[in-house]
Amino acid sequence: MTLSIWRYSHLALAIVSSAFLLIASVTGIILAFDPIANSIESYAIDDIEEVTLAKTIHVLQERYDELITLEIDEHDAIIATVVTKEGNSETIYVDPLTGKKLGVPVEKSDIIKFATNLHRSLFLKGIGRFFVGFVSFLLLLLSITGTLLILKRQGNVKRFFSKIRKKYFTQYSHIILGRLLLIPIFIIAITGVYLSLEKFSLLPAKVISHTIHTNHSSATRRVLPKDFELFKTIFLTDMRSVEFPFSDAPEDYFIVKLSNRELIIDQYTGTIISEEYYPLITLASYWSLALHTGKGSAVWSVVLLISCCSILFFIYSGFSMTIRRIKKSSISNFNHNKDEAEYIILVGSETGSTFAFATIFANALSALGKTVFISELNNYCRYKRAKHLIIFTATYGQGEPPTNAKRFEKNVKAIQPINQLQFSVVGFGSLAYPDFCKYALDLDTLLKMNPKFESILEPCKINNQSFTTFKEWAMGWSSQMGLDLYITPPEKEKVDKVTFSVIDRSDINEDDTFLLHLKPHNNMDYESGDLLAFYPKEDNVRRLYSIGKVNGNIMLSIKKHEFGICSTFFSQLEKGDKIKAVIQQNTTFHFPANKKDVIFIANGTGIAPFLGMITSYPLGDSRVHLFWGGRNTSSVLLYNEYIKKAQETKHLSTVKIIYSQELGNKMYVQDQIEKEASFIASVLKNGGVIMICGSIAMQKEVIKVLEKITATYLSEPLQTFKQQKQIKIDCY
């Protein structure tokens, strides 16, 4: 739910600011070229950091009649206002070593003037400046909400820069560019806000006031500026400007502005009359302007240029993602009026995929001539002719509803249905989360409490949008209703697949299980516990396999099923064959960092991610304990090599292999866990983590035992440890 709050805030900010941001970015792009062009044709000379103010004043005074001002521009070129020997007053670029005239400052081009005005005030003077300042503030908020969205998506701060799962180009590039340009855009925004506040005099004053005592300059012998000890210690790179005394009168001084302070200097002796350091606000103004405009650094100007271009891209990609999301969750036009329909389908969805399933189901009902109305859960109301209610909903957060379902509970308590409604709830979720499909289950319980709702099927839980489970539920539902529904597979999902080469495949053992080793063709970032998604061409329905990362490559443990499309295909692969698949991050099932004890519980092929973890992880001080359940003593042979090696290298502290089919010693993993209840409890008590991978049946039994253990030994429900992320589950 928090995800959607940030997403909606991000979107709302983008909508409000996009037109202004468009103008600001385009003009920003034009303006970014100015410092780049200036630095190319700059009059700066090399080694300026070695030239003293005394030296430059000396050469200039020799060459010109009078010096009025001296300043250094953002490209380290020296500009002097002088009176020439011919009596002309000129402002010129000079060589600080020889005093020679190098050129004259040129006026900004019309296009730069135009862009500057538009960028600063939209040609609307004060009100325009206000808008520009406000848009800078919105850009600041956009960069903050964008950062939060990335953090939410990546799971935690440490994974901020980890690989992003590529769904489609605009989404992928929006996130990648967002991460890269976050800091420059943040700087553009915050300095923009600062400069606007300054323009409206909303910042503290930054004027320096000098205290000058008038009894100075009683010196009898005049020291020439070239001999001022002070000027010999000031290098041009530290200088910002020098104003020369207006006349020979002792009350006229040198005013020297340095990078951090301002000095008033006696023109006769060269001594400091007054010295004032700039207040923080002056430095902040200086740096805001420099950072916002790129003046003084061609490299930073290029960064600003790229950032402005990327803001334009963000506007495009952000809106394109929103339109795509709206389309995905939009309701088809087969919809009947809510009061005409016999079948009401209500959907709770955050990113739209649940709508796709609801639409397939609604289409199938429509094809049978049924009147269907489909809407969001939040829109629940009275339906005149409705007899059936089917709810499809995802779960978010810790068993929370998606945003478009938040009001359902309140509404359903307040609005009694007109007719008796037969209902069924289908939950969409992921076993990677401890509260698998919890919101759907809560809704089912809620409706069951109301006699106006009649449950006709137990709630169905669908993991990772499995079409197979969905179809099974739909078949069960239709036979219950006496209907002959035809469920069509979803349209082929467009995913960017990567090529993998088979580097090894083991023989199939007595349990029909084998190991498959794959090497990705591209450099990819994945960890043990991530998932390999494979889409067989026969049905294009995604199958997920838990990855063990072994020697930098992927190791899968696969059980060949008699009619399994995928497992059969994989079992026939030979070394050198190529397949296309997608790696899905599964951050909630990565090896936990800095834990004293980690317990792995697995059965069958569920051991694969754990083999990866014990083989290639730097486990630090963690002690790892493996409980694995197989059929008989030959089942473990497939994994022996990895287990033995991990024991030798002390990556595994304890290994408990349990056999369910071994004569005279039949046991299941949960039985062994129960036997070692006090050890399991002590690990949980000391903050250790339990990771479970394997079949759902095993998971259920293990969870039951763990619930018993935590209640008996720790007087806490297992839920407490789930919430503390001490229980990680990836079962299928």
Ligand SMILES: Cc1cc2nc3c(=O)[nH]c(=O)nc-3n(C[C@H](O)[C@H](O)[C@H](O)COP(=O)(O)O)c2cc1C
């Ligand atoms: C941030 C986030 C939190 C999630 N939390 C849960 C959860 O607590 N329980 C669960 O079963 N699934 C959870 N899921 C998985 C989604 O419910 C699942 O992917 C669902 O199919 C998404 O449906 P939608 O595309 O219609 O929103 C979560 C997914 C995300 C991205």
